[in-house]
Amino acid sequence: MKLSFNSTAQDDVNLVHATHLIQDSTEVASFLKNSGFKIIELAEVSDGGNIHCYQISLNGGYISFKKRNNLAIPEVGDSALTGFGLGTKDIESTQGRLTLHGFHPLSIEERKLLFPLAKKERREIACKVFKLKEGDIFEGEVEFIDVSNSTKPSTKSAHNNALSHFHAIILHTNKPEETIARYCWLTDQSSPRRIFGSSWQVGLDQQKIIVCSEEDVERIFPSVDVSNLPSILGYALLTESLSKTKDCFSHNELITQSLNQGSFLVKLPEFISGNLIIGTSAADFPWNGDFN
Structure with a gap:
């Protein structure tokens, strides 16, 4: 597109x-x-x-x-x-x-x-x-x-769980092409990338907006209730240490689910809502594979 x-x-x-x-x-x-x-x-x-x-x-x-x-x-x-x-x-x-x-x-x-x-x-x-x-x-x-007056951020994590950067927001829709076109206009980006079968991503420097179709949602969020359409399914964060993040989450009785390419999924409790995908680099996330 x-x-x-x-x-x-x-x-x-x-x-x-x-x-x-x-x-x-x-x-x-x-x-x-x-x-x-x-x-x-x-x-x-x-x-x-x-x-x-x-x-x-x-x-x-x-x-x-x-x-x-x-x-x-x-x-x-x-x-x-x-x-x-x-x-x-x-x-x-x-x-x-x-x-x-x-x-x-x-x-x-x-x-x-x-x-x-x-x-x-x-x-x-x-x-x-x-x-x-x-x-x-x-x-x-x-x-x-x-953000014209924002100061240059630190590159180090401020958290005991080693989470450091906000990498992507993940949207769910039954109209992926219409939705990605809207977000391209919104963010002033003209060349989105198709991922999986019918989903899309738009790049914002080192960050992403992921538009996930109904057909592809299991490839990003396996075993997660995704009944609401359209919606924000979750977001992706970068960590300096997968093991440290998993240890902190396990200590708090959060269940982590390993995904392909090295990232893992966490479903947040109902009193917060939403889902996290966590990896050490952009290459760890499911949408950064070769879909050609």
Whole structure:
């Protein structure tokens, strides 16, 4: 597949985060700590209100866990993997490009992240964000984040389980060609790669958006309930040590399932929702084989 549009060098889009909505933040925090993660507690403040969050930092990216009590989203259950964020260094240009391509980006707003410090002090980070109108994207909520002032991340893991980088977001759909075309326009990438029989991937520098068809889902997520269509099935993380990650997860009674090429699958508990695929490099993941 080759889409006929000109990619703009200044609109360099990358994966920033995945978002879980959760019901019991205490239970989630305990689970994450017992799985070897160092978590950050913060408040996210925007026009939509004040949301209590936990974050797992992943060297320039992160996984966010937002308290669902503050969010009125009737389409999902108590806990769900509901969305992801894309970074851009020119948020106004990205917003304009998406409008020209037929999307409906909402107004840019300022978001403040408030991190508690000692002695009742707090650190504040501000960034610009915009979301897409409901109906532009069907798999989950997508937001764009201004990363023009981001500092260069460390290359080392901050976690006891050795997990270090956010590598891919994995989507599930019964319309793979229509879906991958939408994400190519969304990310300003014109040449997706076919994987398996009828699935696709689009590359964002060293990261991926995987669009998995109904027919191919067992090749990525064997023995996992994938009844929801369309949806975000999970995401892929890189680790510095498979054995250390497995040891931390086993200590917390998580079941790991080995996949081809050296990666392994973890189904997260229902109070978090979603699935992880973990490998030491991009070559470990099921979608990076030779499908020609």
